[in-house]
Amino acid sequence: MTIDAAVARLKARFGAQAAAGASELDLHSHGEMHRGVSRPDVVLYPESTQDVAEIVRICAEEGCPITPRAIGSSLEGHTTPIRGGVSLDMMRMNAVLTVHPEDLDAVVQPGVTRTELNAALRDTGLFFPVDPGADASLGGMAATRASGTNAVRYGTMKDAVLGLEAVLADGRIIRTGGRARKSSAGYDLTRLLIGSEGTLGIITELTVRLHGIPEAISAAIATFPSVEAAINTVIETIQMGVPMARIEFMDEGYLAAFNAYSKLDLALKPTLFLEFHGSEASVAEQAETFGEIAGDHGAAGFEWTAHEEDRNRLWAARHNAYWAALATRPGAGTVVTDACVPISHLAECLLETKADMDASPLTGMIVGHVGDGNFHVQMLVDPDSEADVREAERITVRIAERALRLDGTVTGEHGVGLGKMRFLRAEHGDGWDAMAEIKRALDRQNILNPGKMVEIN
């Protein structure tokens, strides 16, 4: 019972669906952030749920670790196979299986990315809202409980998924949830798997909620004299019940990066990017209400546009933030933080963080899904500089501890992976032990993404 025995059996059984060449092992040794690089012993490319179940059964018999992954956009090392074994690459399971327009749901395989799903929906008048920066796979997004710019209106993956099919650690295939909009029938295994980062089961199918494309969409930009003015505008807007679709903060550093990367000409001041969804009348009314609140807080240059092209340019710039920041210093690596606090503590959390960055030798840019109280600092580091890496680490710890002190969480949407596990005791107390008890119950041998999420051996 060894990894070697599992690898031999898997290669014999799966032929070309099993790969162990150096380049493939390297490619599967890390996610987007190279946190804890570690090669698997073999990469498997399942093409069906039955493939996944069979791979898991062989691994269970041999006690071989399995670390699922898809497109590899993880920022916290979730997909790094730190104990070797199998890297389970789900990207060949990439079919949109069924769209039910009348029920506003779709059934998809886990390797479908968010933009692929939206492309498949093009003629239905529907869309799938959850939009992390990367064009991530839906399986990965569910596994990390991802969100993005419009969670303030449409929720996170916790809200976007109605049901799952998953393979458990002994190869059993289960279905959770379903297509009904709500149910009180039993434990919420759907929500238990969402955010479990491949440690409790391998997601092989998702039923996701869709939304009608609004009759009218308008986008806007507003610049503010200070971070507080921007954040107070957000708080009042949310309190007024304006059903914002997107309300995104970015600081001067990012705006300069956007201008360079996306050929824009944005003012270098604390800025909100906004989007309003609804009927023509409702969108106009929302923009007007927001404009009044922003004006009270000294906003300048409030502009809104229903032009699709202008909107797309704005949001493309926002979605490319990560790359725009990296492009400001060729060769730089990056460390991204991910705090989320109650919105009443957001200004304090952001200002203290900004002071940290002002005092730090590192460059860090701030962007936030501020309607949810969630923000990121993207620091640029020389990956070969021990001082840079140590400083980025120091800032990361300070921000995580600050989020906890302010009633928040150490990760709003990026997940735990290797980066945030050390904070889970502080965030959850004895609840973290309960998580370990659940893990032990569902994965006795600890073969599913071992070493992540909980400490059990």
Add this chain to the structure above:
Amino acid sequence: MTIDAAVARLKARFGAQAAAGASELDLHSHGEMHRGVSRPDVVLYPESTQDVAEIVRICAEEGCPITPRAIGSSLEGHTTPIRGGVSLDMMRMNAVLTVHPEDLDAVVQPGVTRTELNAALRDTGLFFPVDPGADASLGGMAATRASGTNAVRYGTMKDAVLGLEAVLADGRIIRTGGRARKSSAGYDLTRLLIGSEGTLGIITELTVRLHGIPEAISAAIATFPSVEAAINTVIETIQMGVPMARIEFMDEGYLAAFNAYSKLDLALKPTLFLEFHGSEASVAEQAETFGEIAGDHGAAGFEWTAHEEDRNRLWAARHNAYWAALATRPGAGTVVTDACVPISHLAECLLETKADMDASPLTGMIVGHVGDGNFHVQMLVDPDSEADVREAERITVRIAERALRLDGTVTGEHGVGLGKMRFLRAEHGDGWDAMAEIKRALDRQNILNPGKMVEIN
């Protein structure tokens, strides 16, 4: 190690907070529907989380069952202590601990009812939306994953709860979730406890999401020539993205009952009660869009009103549906079903069910949260008639099986309790075993509401 030993220790320790008089034991032997009446050996009235933890530790040491309950509005026998032991009555833990208006959340104890919370919010401009028919406790609502008339807009308890404090089966106190609007930090223990019906932990505190009272609210009634016409109107309204706050169906039987019970004069035809929330302009626009769709389906008598008094009369009638039905036949008992299906299957499910009722000797009235695909049949039975009880059971089984055949669930919002456990294998397959594994992991001795939700011994 016996129930008797536990009872003796609990009485000695808790004095007047422990009661074993016949009337109190009887009162705690059932919920609202007298399903599986069974007396506890003692009733405990904890006044703090520490009390709950101490009671649980004593019960754990003695292997004594504990069945939590609050106001007792359960319709499926969740709170019936079928193995005796302790009935844990949470109604003395009924404080609204903190309201954070700026963050739109509140921290409450589990014995607070939904109307008590809304009364406490009166001066804040905020409200708590989830509204089952009964004035249920928030702890019980979380434990059963309850919802109500406005889940189509505001979601169910799954969406309404940000975090919990709970006592586990060994007396450990854990906190789950938190006040941040979203988090990717670990397994979603909040959602695991919501809907777990007291079998995994005892909820001792809830942090709930609040919403701003809309600037404008209007209510409306529309009557239709047929059930299909009403349901097709609902489907199109949802597909158009009209952000309905409430969209409730009721049949002629209920309308007659409302007329008698609430002194109304409603037409006896398939009817929708509606509510629109938003700005003045948006509410008017929503009502207009709905009116057009309803008109296309032959609706008559579409009236809408922004008058608070008229609205309240309408919704009071709706909330009293259960009692109105009972009042049509003094002395009658009742059996209520609870199916939820994808909305595209709702008309089929309702029509087949209506045919069942037409062919049955029992009277049954139909009401539905049809925006979610959820509906109830309330049957009137003579509780002393074996034939009535058997017929109600036959209908209940037919509806549950029909819901499953139509991609739905056997309970949309009432929960499993004693009534729906027999269908969980059909609904969840091997997923039901995974639920049992989680139960075993968190409650090794099976003392928390034993005999419910999963079969483990």
